[in-house]
Amino acid sequence: xxELLEPLLRPYDDKRRAExxxxxxxxxxxxxxxxxxxxxxxxxxxxxxxxxxxxGLSGRTLIKTSPAHWTSGYSDRVREALAADPACxxxxxxxxxxxxxxxxxxxxxxxxxxxxxxSWLSPYPAPLEELRRRSQLTISELEGAxxxxxxxxxxxxxxxxxxxxxxxxxxxxxxxxxxxxxRRRLQEQLILAAGxxxxxxxxxxxxxxxxxxxxx
Amino acid sequence: xxxxxxxxxxxxxxxxxxAAAMPAEEPVPAGLLRVADRERAWALPAWPDGATPAVLxxxxxxPMPLDRPGPARRALAAALRCCWRRLDDSPWxxxxxxxxxxxxxxxxxxRGDEELKRRWAIGDLRRLADTGWLLLDEKAGxxxxxxxxxxxxxxxxxxxxxxLRRMPPPPAASPxxxx
Numbered sequence: 417x418x419e420l421l422e423p424l425l426r427p428y429d430d431k432r433r434a435e436x437x438x439x440x441x442x443x444x445x446x447x448x449x450x451x452x453x454x455x456x457x458x459x460x461x462x463x464x465x466x467x468x469x470x471x472g473l474s475g476r477t478l479i480k481t482s483p484a485h486w487t488s489g490y491s492d493r494v495r496e497a498l499a500a501d502p503a504c505x506x507x508x509x510x511x512x513x514x515x516x517x518x519x520x521x522x523x524x525x526x527x528x529x530x531x532x533x534x535s536w537l538s539p540y541p542a543p544l545e546e547l548r549r550r551s552q553l554t555i556s557e558l559e560g561a562x563x564x565x566x567x568x569x570x571x572x573x574x575x576x577x578x579x580x581x582x583x584x585x586x587x588x589x590x591x592x593x594x595x596x597x598x599r600r601r602l603q604e605q606l607i608l609a610a611g612x613x614x615x616x617x618x619x620x621x622x623x624x625x626x627x628x629x630x631x632x
Numbered sequence: 633x634x635x636x637x638x639x640x641x642x643x644x645x646x647x648x649x650x651a652a653a654m655p656a657e658e659p660v661p662a663g664l665l666r667v668a669d670r671e672r673a674w675a676l677p678a679w680p681d682g683a684t685p686a687v688l689x690x691x692x693x694x695p696m697p698l699d700r701p702g703p704a705r706r707a708l709a710a711a712l713r714c715c716w717r718r719l720d721d722s723p724w725x726x727x728x729x730x731x732x733x734x735x736x737x738x739x740x741x742x743r744g745d746e747e748l749k750r751r752w753a754i755g756d757l758r759r760l761a762d763t764g765w766l767l768l769d770e771k772a773g774x775x776x777x778x779x780x781x782x783x784x785x786x787x788x789x790x791x792x793x794x795x796l797r798r799m800p801p802p803p804a805a806s807p808x809x810x811x
Contacts, residue, residue: 563699
């Protein structure tokens, strides 16, 4: 029994309860968004609301990634609070490497018109050699960062051929788990990182200053 | 939108912090499982109705991909063989083992160039430590079972015990110590 979820699960019969638990475990643990056709508790709106409330107890929310696929992620307010907490932030070397991967595998292909929609998944790997050259990290720091990012599902390694060095890194499966607002925020951060002097970056900074004043 | 529930935030934070330990006296957010040794505690997920992520298999849904899954399993098995000496007990908290012993057991169950195997094994042990399956202190040369092994259900332990009994024992073990 789970003291936390019990009050939400208690009203349901065994069958429904098992469906709710299966959907909850699936969205939380699957690598990719899961199809609702396989999970009655994702397909039926009333049950889906219960799954959403189960997730909400741990600061998570349901995310629809395509017309009939679901995954889970941190809700926006929880994400903001966690991002402000130094214990939850990635080490600076990991963030640097992740940013490079996103610039090479998403921002550049998108600027070239190769990636059209706002997906954070990309078939264009950032070459390891490029990460070595640009990251300003020692080899062992870079390897440590890539190891942690891979373990966290934030990057994935892609082999281009039989040779390990010929491949590179693309954004990992965790990028499915971004809410609409998180995707927008990441898009803006990437513009600030890749083109800090661009008019778009200036507009983002101006708008954020405005919002900051508005909140204060 | 309602106010941010501090308990929900605390559980989310524990999830992000993941394999990192906190001081043993710090409380674990309600609804999470507290796993502790003398000095440290970990807040781990408590799943409903005895479900585990293995439920994904029933639905033929892929879990999060693991780097080098086969080699990682062998490295974990070598470490458990050394840290989980009394097999009738549970794997957690287990006993501290020397990294050298773990590498020796690992070398005995794998094939290939000794130096290369050793380097790969250390990489696998680091990944297992990053994710809480092992506790690894490379400077001190010490390996222990990780807090996540406390999540293994009793019924899943029998095949694991049988597997470990078939593996070569760690070098220092006397026959009397075998569980």
